[in-house]
Amino acid sequence: GESVGLHLPTLSVQEGDNSIINCAYSNSASDYFIWYKQESGKGPQFIIDIRSNMDKRQGQRVTVLLNKTVKHLSLQIAATQPGDSAVYFCAENPFPDMRFGAGTRLTVKP
Amino acid sequence: NAGVTQTPKFQVLKTGQSMTLQCAQDMNHNSMYWYRQDPGMGLRLIYYSASEGTTDKGEVPNGYNVSRLNKREFSLRLESAAPSQTSVYFCASTLSWTAEQYFGPGTRLTVT
Numbered sequence: 152g153e154s155v156g157l158h159l160p161t162l163s164v165q166e167g168d169n170s171i172i173n174c175a176y177s178n179s180a181s182d183y184f185i186w187y188k189q190e191s192g193k194g195p196q197f198i199i200d201i202r203s204n205m206d207k208r209q210g211q212r213v214t215v216l217l218n219k220t221v222k223h224l225s226l227q228i229a230a231t232q233p234g235d236s237a238v239y240f241c242a243e244n245p246f247p248d249m250r251f252g253a254g255t256r257l258t259v260k261p
Numbered sequence: 262n263a264g265v266t267q268t269p270k271f272q273v274l275k276t277g278q279s280m281t282l283q284c285a286q287d288m289n290h291n292s293m294y295w296y297r298q299d300p301g302m303g304l305r306l307i308y309y310s311a312s313e314g315t316t317d318k319g320e321v322p323n324g325y326n327v328s329r330l331n332k333r334e335f336s337l338r339l340e341s342a343a344p345s346q347t348s349v350y351f352c353a354s355t356l357s358w359t360a361e362q363y364f365g366p367g368t369r370l371t372v373t
Contacts, residue, residue: 183359185362192367193366194353194367196364245358245359246294246359246362247311247319251304252303253301253303254303
């Protein structure tokens with residue numbers, strides 16, 4: 152079956168640097184995507200979403216880029232802070248058919 | 262607002278025991294969901310309720326039942342727990358299919 156996946160399971164960055172977390176999806180019919188942040192011992196937290204009619208969407212310190220040609224999604228975090236340390240995962244499709252990736256663990260070094 | 266609350270936070274069961282996980286939201290959301298999260302895997306949908314009075318199966322419904330008690334509350338029941346149901350369970354709610362989804366803090370369940 153089709154699934155959402157991530158290129159790298161872990162990412163370590165220096166505080167203040169920009170972070171880029173990648174996600175590949177295989178269902179070309181997917182038209183809605185979300186990025187979530189999950190801190191240890193907590194539930195996932197919505198970060199930003201994007202629809203397939205957009206290539207880019209910006210939030211507070213975060214930008215999501217969607218490349219439908221290669222079915223790739225990325226989350227960019229500007230000026231990464233220690234509080235950004237968490238697992239980030241992408242998800243595709245509107246509820247209830249949403250499919251979630253396993254996640255990338257982001258560690259921010261002081 | 263408390264958002265989405267879940268009880269209990271932790272639970273240990275023996276194989277064959279039953280229990281109910283409780284979930285409540287105070288955001289007047291229409292839709293509620295139950296997920297399980299296993300190590301190295303993405304969230305998987307167990308059951309969902311699009312609106313008060315309706316429930317539907319998700320990706321992994323076997324061994325579970327749900328009740329949408331009212332608009333606020335959505336419970337998940339394990340009738341006869343099995344070790345394969347050891348997992349972290351999350352409840353979530355949304356206003357609509359493409360609205361922001363709010364998750365509860367989770368219930369960590371161990372079945373021995």
